[in-house]
Amino acid sequence: MDGIVIVAIAQEGLLRGTGTENQSPLVSEVTESFLVPYINYLTFGIDIAAGLIIGLSAIFALISFIKILIKPIKEQTQSKETIRLNLTRGMLLALDFEIGSDILKTILLPSVRELTILAAIVGIRIVLSWSLSKEIERHSTVIKEET
C-alpha cells in the first residue's frame, strides 16, 4: 500500500516538475516520510522476532536440560547433544531472520563505510549459518548411526 502511494506521489512530481533538480527533493522527501519509518518498523519487528526465537529456544533448552537430570549419566550425555542440536536449529532460524533484517537495512544506509560494515556482518552471519547447518547435518548422521 505504501509502495503505491510512493509511486503515485513520485509520478505527480514528475508531471508537475519542470526539471530533474525539482524531482530529486520530492523523491527524497517521499523516502524520508514513508520508506524510512516503514523499514524501521519492519526491521524492528524482525529483530524482536529473532530475539524471541533465541529466547524461546534457550528456555526450551533449559527446561529439557532440567528434565534430563533425573536420567542415568550415559543417557544424559546423548540427551545433551540433542538439546544442543535443537538450540542450534533455533539459532539458525534467528540468524536467517537477522540476515533478512540486515538486507532491509541496506536500503537506509547512505554512506559506503556503513554499508561496508553491514556487508561484513552479513558475511559473518552467512558463514556462521552455513557452519551451523553443516554441524546439524553431521550430528544428525551421527545420531542415526548410533541408533
Place this chain on the structure above:
Amino acid sequence: MSLLLPYINIEDIIFTITLVIDIFAISVIAVSVIQTIYYLSLYKFKSLLSSAAAKTTSISNLNIIQRNFVTGFILALEFEAANTILKMGVFTSLVIDKSSTTLSDSFINNFIIFVMVISIRIAIKQSLGRFKKRNSS
C-alpha cells in the same frame, strides 16, 4: 505499534534477553560441575572398595563422566553463541544510528567477544571429537 515504537528501545529488550540467556549458561555450567564432582567422588569411593576386575568397568564410567562434563560445557557455550548472535543484531541497529564513535567502540569489543566464543566452541568441539575417537579405538 507506531505509537509504541518511540517508547520501546530494542537494545534494552535484547540486552534483557541476553542477560537471561547468560544466567541459563551459568546455571548449566554450575549443574555440570556439581554433577561431575558428585559422580567423581562416587567413582573414587567405589574404586577404593572394588576389586581389580571391577576397576576396568569403572574406567569406562570415568570416561562417561568426563564426556558428560564436556557436553555440558559445550551446551553452555551454545547458549553463549546464541547470546553473541543477538548482540550482533544490536550492532546492526546501531549502524543505522548516526553516532559512529560509539558504534566503532562497541562493535570492535563485541566482535572480539563473538570471535572468541566461536573459536572456544570450535576448539572444545575438536577436543571432544579427539576424546571420542581415543575412547572408541
